[in-house]
Amino acid sequence: MRRQSKRDKMDRLDKALDSLREGRPIFIYDADGREEETDIVFASENVSHDEVRFMRKNGGGLICTTMADDVAERIGLPFLVDVFKTAQAVHPVLRNSLPDTLPYDTKSAFSLTFNHRKCYTGITDIDRALTIAEFGKLVRSVQEKKCENPLKAFTKAFRVPGHVFLLRTSKELLKDRNGHTELSTAMCLMAKLPPTATICEMMGDDGKALTKPAARKFAESQGFIFLEGHEVQEAWDKWSG
């Protein structure tokens, strides 16, 4: 295999940012020795039912919507672990079941699960797409400081719990944590999009995560961009530094 030139790398990164802006998926593998999983990634605003179907058929994991920590803070969307800690006194099961450490990281990114209020059951591709795309619009308006009361806007539009998982990034994004939550949200920021991506892990037919070569092959055979976490990290360091 020929060695990748610096030029090639930039081209692929730029193409990935174009893909996100234009509603196409990109594929991000985190890192050897971490989860070793590839996620399908869309910009949340661009998700329609076709993209939800694409994720569940070609990914097969959980369909989750990320949000940058500062946006989550402004809306008031906590980590699920923090909600559970608050409820420990009343619900003893939450006292000894919260993770101190995960095998691959120190902290889970899970926030609340939610549905748009106009959903019927919440689980159809149309319903999940509505939840995701409307959240994308809310994040844009919060990000652009056009939303006077983000908390009220959220509770007016959405109900909790629901069928889409929210994931909250770490505070300092890729400085703190290198999960798909942070990698995909950093890509949105570099694409000048609202900092929310919708992601889904790719599963293999053998019970395990789809291998990196198989995920790369799938992505490239369809003309999509496959990135590794370190490529996103390098671009981010340059962009944010």
Add this chain to the structure above:
Amino acid sequence: MRRQSKRDKMDRLDKALDSLREGRPIFIYDADGREEETDIVFASENVSHDEVRFMRKNGGGLICTTMADDVAERIGLPFLVDVFKTAQAVHPVLRNSLPDTLPYDTKSAFSLTFNHRKCYTGITDIDRALTIAEFGKLVRSVQEKKCENPLKAFTKAFRVPGHVFLLRTSKELLKDRNGHTELSTAMCLMAKLPPTATICEMMGDDGKALTKPAARKFAESQGFIFLEGHEVQEAWDKWSG
């Protein structure tokens, strides 16, 4: 179409109970005018990674594990809405986002999400199957009163939050509510299995739930039993009455 005889009905119900006991799926459509969704249903104890793959490929909805209300009570697994209510004082977003009513029912069945402690990421088919099957074993031991401390057994084996959704039935099962949570758990009880099923909604390619005729056709073409909610209800009334 010929009218179904009483004999045919019983045969199909019995075949469905055999299927559950033998680790095969059954398909349950709730009712016209309710969710109008068909769920793939397995007895939780019998779930391996092949069954998880079957559900995500042929269903496409959320993979959820049910538990009878009395088992949930003995373990101490609350409805998620009740956890969120407890945390409302600290997390204002939970004050105005909880559902008073759902379009198709009065109450959501969501309890906690969880992973077995031996999971790696929690989302692979192998990991989800481990979580589900081990929960099936715990429910069996709680049901058979062989578990001295169900709460401790749960927190020792599982962590919260995770990648599998727990669903808790209504208190009086099919007397109170006729969702897939209750229908599938009632089938487990009638099959003399621990009262926990693992279920996944079937989606169509048009963004909506798979239609009843298409779900029936899929099930029957593979030699599996397709039931409607009212058939489960009739059998349950006779069995529990």
